[in-house]
Amino acid sequence: AVNLAALWPQAPATQLHGSLQAGPAPAGTTNSGTTTSPTTGWSLEARLRNDLPGPWDQARLPLTALQASASYDGSRWDVPGATLQAGGGSAAVQGHFTPATGALQGQAELRGLRPDALHTALAAAPLSGRIRAETQGSAVRFHADIRATPGPAARSAATARAERGSTGPAPLRIDTLTAQGSWQPPAPAQGSASGGTLQLDRFLLDALQARAEATGLRIAVGAQSAQGQLVLAVPGATARASGQIAPQSGAGDLQVQWTDAGRTLQWLTTLPVVGTDLQRALGGAAAQGTAQLTARFKGGWQAAAQQLQAASSGKALPAGQDLFSLQATLNAPRLDLSLPPAATGAEPAPAALRNLQLRALTATLSGTLAQASLVLDGEASTPGPQALRATVQTRLAGGMPAAGQWQAQVSELRLQAQDAQRSGPWALQLAEPLTVNANPSANGLTLHTSAGQARLTGPAPGTVTLRWQPVRVVTSASAGTPATLQTQGTLQGLPMAWVDALGLGGDTAATRTPGIAPQPLLARMGLATSLLLDGQWSVDTTRNLRASASLRRASGDLRILAGDATAVTAVQSSGQGTGAGAVTAIATEAAAGTPGPGAGSPAGVRQAEISVEAEGDALRARLLWASDRAGEIDATVSTRLTPASADSAITWAADAPLAGTLRARLPDVGVWSALAPPGWRVRGTL
Numbered sequence: 184a185v186n187l188a189a190l191w192p193q194a195p196a197t198q199l200h201g202s203l204q205a206g207p208a209p210a211g212t213t214n215s216g217t218t219t220s221p222t223t224g225w226s227l228e229a230r231l232r233n234d235l236p237g238p239w240d241q242a243r244l245p246l247t248a249l250q251a252s253a254s255y256d257g258s259r260w261d262v263p264g265a266t267l268q269a270g271g272g273s274a275a276v277q278g279h280f281t282p283a284t285g286a287l288q289g290q291a292e293l294r295g296l297r298p299d300a301l302h303t304a305l306a307a308a309p310l311s312g313r314i315r316a317e318t319q320g321s322a323v324r325f326h327a328d329i330r331a332t333p334g335p336a337a338r339s340a341a342t343a344r345a346e347r348g349s350t351g352p353a354p355l356r357i358d359t360l361t362a363q364g365s366w367q368p369p370a371p372a373q374g375s376a377s378g379g380t381l382q383l384d385r386f387l388l389d390a391l392q393a394r395a396e397a398t399g400l401r402i403a404v405g406a407q408s409a410q411g412q413l414v415l416a417v418p419g420a421t422a423r424a425s426g427q428i429a430p431q432s433g434a435g436d437l438q439v440q441w442t443d444a445g446r447t448l449q450w451l452t453t454l455p456v457v458g459t460d461l462q463r464a465l466g467g468a469a470a471q472g473t474a475q476l477t478a479r480f481k482g483g484w485q486a487a488a489q490q491l492q493a494a495s496s497g498k499a500l501p502a503g504q505d506l507f508s509l510q511a512t513l514n515a516p517r518l519d520l521s522l523p524p525a526a527t528g529a530e531p532a533p534a535a536l537r538n539l540q541l542r543a544l545t546a547t548l549s550g551t552l553a554q555a556s557l558v559l560d561g562e563a564s565t566p567g568p569q570a571l572r573a574t575v576q577t578r579l580a581g582g583m584p585a586a587g588q589w590q591a592q593v594s595e596l597r598l599q600a601q602d603a604q605r606s607g608p609w610a611l612q613l614a615e616p617l618t619v620n621a622n623p624s625a626n627g628l629t630l631h632t633s634a635g636q637a638r639l640t641g642p643a644p645g646t647v648t649l650r651w652q653p654v655r656v657v658t659s660a661s662a663g664t665p666a667t668l669q670t671q672g673t674l675q676g677l678p679m680a681w682v683d684a685l686g687l688g689g690d691t692a693a694t695r696t697p698g699i700a701p702q703p704l705l706a707r708m709g710l711a712t713s714l715l716l717d718g719q720w721s722v723d724t725t726r727n728l729r730a731s732a733s734l735r736r737a738s739g740d741l742r743i744l745a746g747d748a749t750a751v752t753a754v755q756s757s758g759q760g761t762g763a764g765a766v767t768a769i770a771t772e773a774a775a776g777t778p779g780p781g782a783g784s785p786a787g788v789r790q791a792e793i794s795v796e797a798e799g800d801a802l803r804a805r806l807l808w809a810s811d812r813a814g815e816i817d818a819t820v821s822t823r824l825t826p827a828s829a830d831s832a833i834t835w836a837a838d839a840p841l842a843g844t845l846r847a848r849l850p851d852v853g854v855w856s857a858l859a860p861p862g863w864r865v866r867g868t869l
Contacts, residue, residue, distance in 0.1 A: 184234065188242070195244040201231035208254055225255040236269065238303045245269045245301045251276075258283060270300025272309055278316075285368060286318045293329060298357060304455040306356035308332070322365040322382075329360045355455045359389035369405065378405030392450060393417045406430075407485075419446030430485035431505050439476040444518065445469060465523075472518035472541075482507030490552045497587035497623065506551045515544040515561075540564045554582040570603035581619075589621040607642020607684070614638055614648075627659040645678035645715070657725075665827050671721040677734070679714040679741075680705070713739035714791065728826070728833070733794035741786040743813065787811025800824045802835075814849035 187194035208224030229251045237243025251265030259281045267274045274296055278289020291314045298305035312329035364383040383400040393416065400411030410427030419442055426435015441447060448470050452462040487507035493500050500506070518541040544561030557579050564572040575598055581591030594616045601608040618633040632654045639647040651672030658666040683703035705711065718734040790809040795802070800823050808816040820843035825834045850868050 187244070195237075195239065195242050196235060197244050198234040199231055200234065201229070201249075203231065204228040208256075224257060227251075227253040236300070238299070238301060240302050240304070262289070270297030270309075272296035272311075284318075285323075287323055288317045290315045295332065299354065304355050306354040308356055308358070310357060312360075319365075321370075322367045324365045325362070327360065327362045329357070331356070331358045355391055357388075357390045359387060361385070361387045364400075378403070380404070383411070391454065408433075417447060418450040419443035426480075429483050431483040433483050434481045435479070437476070437478040437480075441472075441474045443471075444474060445471040467521075467523045469521040470518065472515065474513065474515040474518055476511065476513050478509060478511035480507065480509050494552055494583055499586040500553050500583055506553065508549075508551045510549040511547070513544070513546045515541055517542060518544065538566055540566060550580075550582065552583055554580070554584075556580040568604075571600065572603070573598065573600040575599075587622060587624060589623070591619045593617045593619070605642070605684070609642070610640045612638050625660065627657065627661075627664075630656040630658075641681055641684050643678060643680050643684040645676060645681065647677050648675045650674075665724075667725045669723050669725060672719070674718045675737070677716040677718065679712045679716060679739070709744045711742040711744055714741060714788065715739050716791075727799045728797055728824075730797045731795065733792060735792035736788060736790060740788050741791075741810075741813070743784045743786060784812060786813035788813070797824065800826055814847065817844075817846040819844050 184198040184200055186197055187199070188196040205227045206225070208226040229249055231246075231249045233244055233246050233248070235243065236245055236247045239245055246267060246269050248268040249266070251262070251267075253260060253262045253265070255261075259279055261279045262277055265276045267276070272293065272295035274291055274293050276289065276291045278287070280287050280289070293311050293313070295309040295311055297307050297309050299307040308331040310329050311332045312327070314325070314327045314329070316323055316325040318324075362383060363385045364381065367380040367382065369379050381400075381402040381404065383397055383402075386395075386397040386400060388395045395416075396414045398412050400409070400413065402409045406429060408427070408429035412425040413423070415422045415424075420440060421442075422437070422439045424435065424437045427433055428435060448465075452458050452465070454461070482505055486501070486505050489501050490507055520539045520541065522537045522539060524537065540563065542562040542564070545559070546561075547558040548555060550556055557577075559575060559577050562572065562574045564570060576595065577593065577597070578595040579591050579593045581589065583589055593613065596613040596617070597610065598612075599608050599610045614636045617635045620631050622629040634650075634652050636648060636650040639649060649672065651670065655669040656666060683705050715737045716734045717737040718732065720730075720732040722730040724730075788808075788810045790807055792807045793805070795804045797803075801821065802824050803819065803821045805820075806816060806818040808814070820841070822835065822841045823839045825836050825839075827833045
């Protein structure tokens with residue numbers, strides 16, 4: 184037995200038995216009818232058996248037996264018949280070839296050939312069919328019709344896979360392969376380096392539950408160009424593409440329709456070769472719903488590759504009129520996503536997945552890398568008791584105007600969000616265009632924006648105006664170097680009543696009184712307010728931390744409402760001892776009921792301000808309060824922070840020092856009696 188691997192290490196392992204005869208053909212007449220002489224003719228006879236067959240990817244030779252004969256008369260090769268046996272099937276080949284003219288005529292017939300015997304990535308369904316090729320003029324016309332013939336071999340392989348409980352990618356099953364077309368070799372004057380041209384008048388591949396069909400497909404190998412029409416149908420999706428593309432020019436259209444995104448995603452993870460890697464990359468992510476993508480491109484594939492390479496390396500984009508451009512629109516009427524948490528290297532449990540529902544999503548992208556525009560509209564929500572819903576409308580334009588510089592201008596932005604457990608939506612809208620510049624480099628990323636302003640509205644009356652100066656963020660590529668931030672701005676018209684709209688300090692299950700409707704924080708504290716606040720912030724972390732923020736009264740007042748309706752008894756007594764002559768007076772009164780719109784006492788607020796400052800590791804806060812009836816307060820507090828490091832953010836240690844001062848003057852403590860426990864009344868001064 185001959186082992187090819189022993190003769191050549193890169194060859195497959197074999198156990199070949201049989202005979203192989205090759206040499207000058209005896210003078211006489213060949214199969215083609217020509218006469219040969221011993222000096223020009225050659226003949227070949229082979230009868231081989233391989234006792235160690237196996238798939239090619241397992242370093243084996245799929246062939247189990249070969250019986251063939253061939254002859255050469257000095258001008259033409261003839262193969263009157265050759266039979267190859269592999270995988271329980273066979274392939275019979277016959278034909279002739281003239282090297283001088285390239286003339287070819289031949290055919291091959293497959294009978295029950297198992298693809299899995301050739302490569303383990305292929306399915307076991309036996310293939311049968313015919314392939315014919317014939318030279319017509321300067322081209323070679325060909326026709327192929329191969330189809331799967333399900334039989335015991337295919338069923339036994341599927342049963343074995345089910346018994347093993349295999350969940351990996353399914354093997355590549357070929358159900359139908361038909362092709363009709365021609366091959367035009369390069370002209371002798373052009374040389375073999377120019378390649379040839381493949382013309383597929385009709386092509387159909389039905390494999391792995393997918394169906395690909397091409398018509399009028401023309402591929403110029405030397406010119407690296409192609410044109411034609413292609414239709415692809417896979418579980419849950421269909422795609423259509425038409426056009427032509429070359430290295431520096433091209434134009435075409437693409438339409439993709441997802442009727443069931445979940446089926447498509449599941450199918451992709453079962454593909455051989457790439458399915459396992461894709462499943463690992465998804466990390467348990469899933470999708471359900473429908474979507475549609477339409478795209479139109481102009482330009483060459485090489486031009487697109489050059490632009491992407493220049494952009495990724497921070498170089499200037501190629502100039503010229505042949506820049507690759509794209510116009511694409513994505514519509515997703517309903518798309519439900521299940522996203523995994525941050526990567527941990529392990530398969531997340533289904534309960535750990537985060538669900539996101541997209542509705543009426545429309546995204547349109549058009550332009551080139553140098554200048555493109557994006558229009559995005561849609562709604563996103565998270566299901567469950569803590570449901571959140573958000574809508575976005577934005578228009579922006581941007582690109583790469585210079586080497587290593589990215590720029591985007593947001594001309595319109597409107598965000599609206601609502602918590603299902605709270606009333607009314609919150610909305611943020613840009614009042615003027617915003618420019619964002621990004622400068623990536625080997626040392627990190629520098630991001631800065633223009634000055635701008637936006638308006639914020641909530642479920643309660645009022646509009647807050649935000650204004651900010653240019654923002655600058657710098658990140659470093661060096662490990663252990665924290666990012667730096669520079670920003671400052673102001674806000675105007677913040678209603679203090681938004682504390683209730685935000686749900687800060689609202690009733691919880693533990694604090695709620697049975698039988699009484701939940702109350703917001705201000706109502707539970709016995710307060711009502713028309714205060715409007717202005718504020719400012721400033722943060723600079725380029726060297727040491729320097730930050731400040733403050734809120735101060737701009738207008739409005741605070742009303743301290745009456746307490747509950749609990750009866751209050753006031754006891755006053757005078758005299759000596761408990762004997763005769765002692766005088767005791769007892770009076771009973773009831774507190775007012777639910778206060779009306781004008782109920783309560785106005786505090787007469789003249790000043791209300793809270794400020795926080797941080798410098799280095801020192802943190803200071805101050806509260807200033809001055810009013811006509813609710814007294815005056817001046818309080819300060821200071822402590823130390825633990826600076827940020829490569830492994831943690833700024834923290835406040837449990838043993839950090841804490842110091843403070845308080846100065847208060849309350850001429851009428853009774854004003855605050857509504858804050859006392861039910862039934863209590865407080866009088867006096869402080």
